Amino acid sequence: MKASDLVVKALEAEGVEYIFGLPGEENADVVMSLIGSKIKFVLCRHEQAAAFMADAYGRLTGKAGVCLGTLGPGATNLVTGVADANMDRAPLVAIIGQADTKRLHKESHQAMDAIAMYRPITKWAQTVSHPRNVPEVIRKAFKLAEVEKPGATIIELPEDLMKDDTSAKVMEVRKTRRPAADHKAVRMAADLIAKAKSPMILAGNGALRKRAAKQLRRLARKTGIPVINTFMGKGAVPRADPHCLFTIGLQAKDWANHAIDQADVVIAIGYDLVEYSPAAWNKTAGKKIVHIDFTGAEVDDAYPIAVEIVADIADALWQLNEELNRRFAPKRQLPLNKISRWSKLRAKILDDFAAEKDDKSFPMKPQRILWDVREVMGPGDILLSDVGAHKMWISRYYQCDEPNTCLISNGFCSMGFALPGSIGAKLAHPDKRVLSINGDAGFLMNFQDIETAARLKLNIVAMVWCDNEYGLIKWKQQNQFSGRHFDLAFTNPDFELLAKAFGVWGKTLKKPGDLKPALEQAFRQPGPAIIAVPVDYAENRKLTKRLGELQVQI
Known part of the structure; x- marks a missing residue:
């Protein structure tokens, strides 16, 4: 079939429902191939807006939002929304047009090295260099955009290659399983939590993805540990839950900062340092930090890790909950801490809000x-x-x-x-x-x-x-x-x-x-x-x- 038709078939196989974007000369074949497709094309008024639409859609569904632009100014207009999705961990695939390959080696109208421009702000950026590569490039772009930690990827489609015929077939979409937690790390985390005098949970952006919030709530109630969330971790624990100590990040002397100053152990769950620097909340000496996330901890002298659990967050928390059950449930020692200790502070914060x-x-x-x-x-x-x-x-x-x-x-x-x-x-x-x-x-x-x-x-x-x-x-x-x-x-x-x-x-x-x-x-x-x-x-x-x-x- 025509390469642009194969692009659309591959997008359909990925479960794409909407493409947000603007048509142009160099992406015209792809746009025309969408006629008759079950994919809905959302015609936008600016490429940056299209990228933001795909950003929010991806963040809410967990499936990569897709945006489309043409070459040159169409590609540069997408940049801010693409960078936003990448740093905010929203799965997004951006598709851009490119000039005919026969003129890319020289100075030519609207032609620029868009892939080089996008590499610093995406997880992966790739041009399709031959029609037979279309299925692999699209499958890889979606896989990398959606795998933890999610982010943005770019596919560039040269105009002339989209007109060519190809016998390549759409690739089957297979779910990528995330790794389970290391048993020794889970036991070490349980040891720290059991010995802690004033533990605290810090819930970040990752705590809301892949069913992690359910297990986080179980951990909080099982241990009696309060939860503070970042701006992007809101809803990890319901606002009415006595374990909820609300949001950190506005100013270094807000209620939550005073609370976390009291902590001897901080369990950071799905916390990204881009959300709120650890230097702003780790101001008192002696804190032991348990890092639980899909990926390893960033190296930061204000974020020294005592235990690092790198795994699917929901699985890591499930294992941790089971380990605490095994140790303490038979002796009826759960919850380990009295959440009522924090009730006066919660009341003061709620009075402040009202x-x-x-x-x-x-x-x-x-x-x-x-x-x-x-x-x-x-x-x-x-x-x-x-x-x-x-x-x-x-x-x-x-x-x-x-x-x-x-x-x-x-x-x-x-x-x-x-x-x-x-x-x-x-x-x-x-x-x-x-x-x-x-x-x-x-x-x-x-x-x-x-x-x-x-x-x-x-x-x-x-x-x-x-x-x-x-x-x-x-x-x-x-x-x-x-x-x-x-x-x-x-x-x-x-x-x-x-x-x-x-x-x-x-x-x-x-x-x-x-x-x-x-x-x-x-x-x-x-x-x-x-x-x-x-x-x-x-x-x-x-x-x-x-x-x-x-x-x-x-």
């Missing part, structure tokens, strides 16, 4: 906004946070009941992620409410794809926090330069009129009591909706000051 829930001021305080949002969103509904000052507030105040219900880019931290990401999330889970929270700066970076959502009649809701500044940069500059900051102000459109121009529902809030009704109305729309919320970011420095003065007795 302190501004009835605040009547306007523009609205971030704390009040997120209290109302949490009340409207169900346990399985999905919130996506863009990058900006609002991300810091979401990370602290928006707590979760289930894994993968709050998507935060905290590895690559790219602005412009949330709105297009919400399209990928809604296609992955059409039965769930999907809300993106954006700053007014990041929102306009990929706003054009609100048209994509409208065309697909997807009810995604985009909330925009309006302060007319680059708020997070201002916050950081004020903290670093004694309250001073660079000129970071800009003007905004009327977001309600902007929504109307795209034929979608929009509302600009005038008072705090309007937020919950507006959200409910937005989620009833047949397509996307936009809610603009004026926000009081004077709260940023107030929070910095309050956390700097926080006194915690445990």
Whole structure:
């Protein structure tokens, strides 16, 4: 068959449901081969947005999201979304066009070495050099994208090769089994946990994948050990669970940091150092760290490992749970620790979260906004946070009941992620409410794809926090330069009129009591909706000051 037809057959064999992207001359054969395929092509308005859609889709489903661009500027536009998926451990396969192989050796229109550009930001990048290689290249790209730790891979398809005929056959897709935990390492971890005076679990991004959260919750309840999660580990333990000590990562003197300072043993489960540097939480001497992850620990002098279990996380935790059962269940010594020790701290944190829930001021305080949002969103509904000052507030105040219900880019931290990401999330889970929270700066970076959502009649809701500044940069500059900051102000459109121009529902809030009704109305729309919320970011420095003065007795 024609090579481009074989590409589509191979993608179908991989279970691909959607391809997000833009057509061009050099990928035209592949796009035309999609006609009649069961794969749905989602025509986007910008390649970066297409990559973010594939990023969120991959993270939520565990199957590689697929995005498509052409050569030159199409390939460069994909870069940010591809890098974001790779560093945030979302499986993604990007397919790009390339010029005719007969002109790649010389200076030629739009031709560039895209593979060299992508190698530093992907797990694997490869051009198809012959039509018969198509099945192997596609199978390898998906295998590497989805195997732990997941990330991004790139396939480059030269224009002329896609027109050629080939007799190559699609390869069978086989599941890759992950290795089991080493028995000696499991016993050593159990020894440390049994002897610990004040153990703590730190749950990272990997704790939400491959059924790991279920076994993590068993471990917490079996041992009586509290769990702190990173920004990307939200939902590893439900917010109502007495073992949940919420989120670490906002500032070095928050509640969770004081709690982890007390730990003599930290069990780091699925923790990626890109999420939150160990130098920010391992500040007290004598901690013993148990590293449980799909891959070996990064070398960092603030992350010294006492025991390292490199294996499938769910299997490692299951073995650890069974080892603790064998040792202590017959003597009725489980749980090993009293979780009630942490109940007063949990109560203080919950009081902190609720302190501004009835605040009547306007523009609205971030704390009040997120209290109302949490009340409207169900346990399985999905919130996506863009990058900006609002991300810091979401990370602290928006707590979760289930894994993968709050998507935060905290590895690559790219602005412009949330709105297009919400399209990928809604296609992955059409039965769930999907809300993106954006700053007014990041929102306009990929706003054009609100048209994509409208065309697909997807009810995604985009909330925009309006302060007319680059708020997070201002916050950081004020903290670093004694309250001073660079000129970071800009003007905004009327977001309600902007929504109307795209034929979608929009509302600009005038008072705090309007937020919950507006959200409910937005989620009833047949397509996307936009809610603009004026926000009081004077709260940023107030929070910095309050956390700097926080006194915690445990």
